[in-house]
Amino acid sequence: MDGSLLEPTLYILKGMVIMDNDGNRILAKYFDTVNFPTIKEQKAFEKNLFTKTHRANSEVIMLDGLTCVYKSNVDLFFYVMGSCNDNELLLMAVLHCLYDSVSQILRKNVEKKALLENMDVVMLAMDEISDGGIILEADPNAVCQRVALRADDIPIGEQTVAQVLQTAKEQLKWSLLK
Amino acid sequence: MIAFKREKKEEEEASSNPYQNLEKTTVLQEARAFNDNVINHRKCTLILSKILYLLNQGESFGTTEATETFFAMTRLFQSKDPVLRRMVYLGIKELSHIAEDVIIVTSSLTKDMTGKEDHYRGAAIRALCTITDSSMLQALERYLKQAIVDKLPSVSSAALVRAYHLTSTNGELVKRWVSEAQEAINSDNVMVQYHALGVLYHIRKADRLAVTKLVGKLAKSHLKSPFAVALLIRIAAKLVDEEDNPVESPFFDFLEACLRHKSELVIFEAAHAIINLKKITPRELNPAISVLQLFCSSSKPALKFAAVRTLNKVAITHPASVTNCNVDLENLITDPNRSIATLAITTLLKTGAESSIDRLMKQIASFVSEISDEFKVVVVQAIKSLCLKFPRKHSTLMQFLSALLRDEGGLDYKAAIADTIITIIEENPEAKETGLSHLCEFIEDCEHTSLAVRILHLLAPVRAAAVSALAQFAAFCPNLLSNILVLLMRCQMDSDDEVRDRATLYYQLLSTDNKTLTNQYILNTLQSSVVALEKALGSYIQSSTDQPFDIKAVPLVQAVPEGPKAAPTFDAPKKQEINKPVVNEASFTDELTKIPELARIPLGGLFKSCEKQQLTEAETEYVVTVKKHVFNRFFVLQFGVQNTLADQLLEKVHIQLELPDGFNQVAEVRIPKLPYNQPATAYAVVTWPDDIEVASSGTIGAALKFVVKDCDPDTGLPDSDEGYDDEYVLEDIDISLCDHLLGVSRPNFAASWDELKEEREETYALSSASSIPEAVKNITSFLGIQPCDRTDRVPEGKSSHVLLLAGVFRGGVEVLAKAKLVLSDGVNLQLTVRSPIDSIAELITSAIG
DSSP states (O other): OTTOOOOOOSBOEEEEEEEETTSOEEEEEEOOTTTOSSHHHHHHHHHHHHHHHSSOOOSEEEETTEEEEEEEETTEEEEEEEETTSOHHHHHHHHHHHHHHHHHHTTTOOSHHHHHHTHHHHHHHHHHHEETTEEOOOOHHHHHHHHOOGGGTSOHHHHHHHHHHHHHHHHHHHHHHO | OHHHHHHHHHHHHHHHOTTTTOOHHHHHHHGGGGGSSSOOHHHHHHHHHHHHHHHHTTOOOOHHHHHHHHHHHHGGGGOOOHHHHHHHHHHHHHHTTTSSOGGGGHHHHHHHHHSSOHHHHHHHHHHHHHHOOHHHHHHHHHHHHHHHTOSSHHHHHHHHHHHHHHHHHHHHHHHTTHHHHHHHTTOSSHHHHHHHHHHHHHHHTTOHHHHHHHHHHHHHHOOSOHHHHHHHHHHHHHHHHHSSSGGGSHHHHHHHHHTTOSOHHHHHHHHHHHHTOTTOOHHHHHHHHHHHHHHHTOSOHHHHHHHHHHHHHHHHHOHHHHGGGHHHHHHHTTOSSHHHHHHHHHHHHHHSOGGGHHHHHHHHHTTGGGSOHHHHHHHHHHHHHHHHHOGGGHHHHHHHHHHHHHSOOOHHHHHHHHHHHHHHHHHOGGGHHHHHHHHHHHHHTOOOHHHHHHHHHHTHHHHHHHHHHHHHHHHHOGGGHHHHHHHHHHHTTOSSHHHHHHHHHHHHHHHHTOHHHHIIIIISOOOBOHHHHHHHHHHHHHSOOOSOOOGGGSOBOOOOOSSOOSSOOSSHHHHHHHHOHHHHHHHHHHHHHHSHHHHTSOOOSEEEEOOOEEOSOTTSSEEEEEEEEEESSEEEEEEEEEEOOTTEEEEEEEEEEEOOTTOEEEEEEOEEEEOBTOOEEEEEEEEOOSSHHHHTSEEEEEEEEEEEEEBOTTTOOBSOSOOEEEEEEOOOEEEOGGGGEEEOOOSOHHHHHHHOOOEEEEEEEESSOSSHHHHHHHHHHHHTOEEOTTTTSOOTTOSEEEEEEEEEETTTEEEEEEEEEEESSSEEEEEEEEOSSHHHHHHHHHHOO
């Protein structure tokens, strides 16, 4: 492992997780059956990961032999895991894609409530980003184009009103909290 | 109020969160809606989301449950809603591992895959490939090959990625798709390019020539996708690494060129590849290290992390090359990201000078508790190499390690620390003591059995000592006895012989609950001379062994007096002999058995040898010394005789003794010839009087008797055969009480004292002593037995003191004495003596005065 060259493989990702601010899993995908054979190992890892990362917002951590890159917003935490020898910037590209896709899907409203309302589309987005540990798509626009189809359902006018109201509500809430 | 708010908040959440407290059975019941005549796609999408959410949370579905859900789900193909359709694909993928007969959806998916609805096609391919087995794959091959070269990137990527997955199960089939993959590599879409390269390499990786051609072509083609370039770098690096001289490989230029790529991802990949080449020289390393150095001052944590992580690795193999980055690394040691800071520090530890170690260790100690175990392992390994590099720094580093050992941490981490300490101990004897003590402390409450066992193995001698210590605890504190017995019982299964033996002995002793036994064998350990005991046991086994072995016949070890000797002895080399009574006694017994006249006397074991005494003035014609060797029934006088007259030869030299009543001389050994300046030894064996009071004091008159012959001082040959008798009067030899007593150490005086019941008591006024320390000294030297419990040290300015003394009387009879001293005009003494034999106690009490 030490000083060795990286294997030319497409299998880069070991997992992707979205957690809430209590460290509970909202969505998770693992592609590594060696380190994470069952849900038990996954949850233990997530618990550890969350305690190590929820306070320090520093983007990257090495944990249990994996490199984990992460990003958080309001009450959501996004994680992408890869091998500890792998190129961190590849993982960062995937993390950005995951976060920006979710952000587009939730119309920049990256928080738990909005995510739960759009759970189906977020699931599809995660499916579009990675297929069995291979990076399928790393461009958030492409991902959203492939999954964000809900727009057709809601009439344009209604959508904007709802959107405006939602944004106003959010901004009020945050200004009060601050 | 707060409680109310919380309740309200929970209510609110419950109403808005359809995924809270989901019950599998409820959701499966809801799934019946899939069978409705008119499909409500919003409702069904939510139900499907819930099912997928439950699966994602780790809820387990039985085969029947899964199969039923799966079949209900197939009805949803009737709906035209794109999100619902896509959710069905996800459902198929998730349930395909659990449900049975999943191939039922093959035709629906094939239709979607080849259909007009572009949104479905890519996802349909991926879903389809999860449910098909190799036999069905043949039928699908045509569609998949077409999909690879589809103009739609999502379709092409989906087909390529699935092909990549299939290589592990259907490698031969996928190999037939080479030309399609080759075509796809020219796609405008970056992801298709990346996936196509992955598939192509995977198909051809066994064929070195094909790979070389592939890399050669693509290295010049300027791939658009950074991911694809990164992958190409990995492929190229593998080829370069196989060369004897990597720099000569055509692809090395490609790697170097990638250091100037516009994407940081590619630059890092290239730098990483160059650094990890096996045969790289420091000169070729420099460009790669320079880019990493630049990354170190980036604002992006991931980039800094990647750079410093890689530098950390290079520092192991090429520390000198990394020293250029020291300034940049110094800036990173206070980075808010602890992982980056730790890597920076450990890199500096590898490249830095000895002088910077203390500072770096201080810095790292400030946040070591916040970093993850992986990094702690990195830190520990850095310390390990440091310790080997700078042995003088072991105390700083060991201290740090012991602090780490006390912290929380997993097995790997603790094992790394223990490993490091063990290595340091082995490499650096100076660090041994501290290292061992840290390890001992650690295993006291070590939760990892495997680790504790390993350390305990290292500590086998310590373990044996621990068993003895435990036994002592038990003997001192009877209320711990039961617990300690359990511990000792376990120790009897130890892998080490010594530990087992000790545990068995102590366990048996302690279980008898016999105070005398525990006192003799645990509290007051063996006082026999080990060398002599071994010899005695050896000869005992050789004999008929009819009689039980008498340990009292084995010479005792005289407790070595503390502090320097008051009177310097006659000659320096001999002084050492006195300080080593063990060797002395054993060798003396040996010496005696070699002399036939003495060997026939049943002397028994040597009790003690007294100090050498001068029987002549210094600078006289003849120098005579005497040494008393005390045995149970006899004492041997060993005379060292030296003739200092060059013109005289002495013959038939012997010492004539004038013994007091009761003493009888039973043998003597003469010196046949005593030339000038050649020391020789004469012996006399005397029996002790039966009455110990008579034996305890007396004066033996002595005279040296010999025949003198004049001789030539140069040759030493006598002038004639005629000589004349002469006599030389020596000083008297004193017999005193201390000849009969041997001081032994009694670690637990009180216990031994309580054991003996018979006592004699006497009070004296000591006129000779004016202070308590002086009295203590006089008493100790007069009785010749050992002060216990440090009572020979009198605290200054005290007007009363109790001196505790322990010894053995000739014949192995135990003697204990308590001397209470009170300072008045002179010193008043109350002496209490306990001994199993009353007459001995009486003798000792009455002897002072």
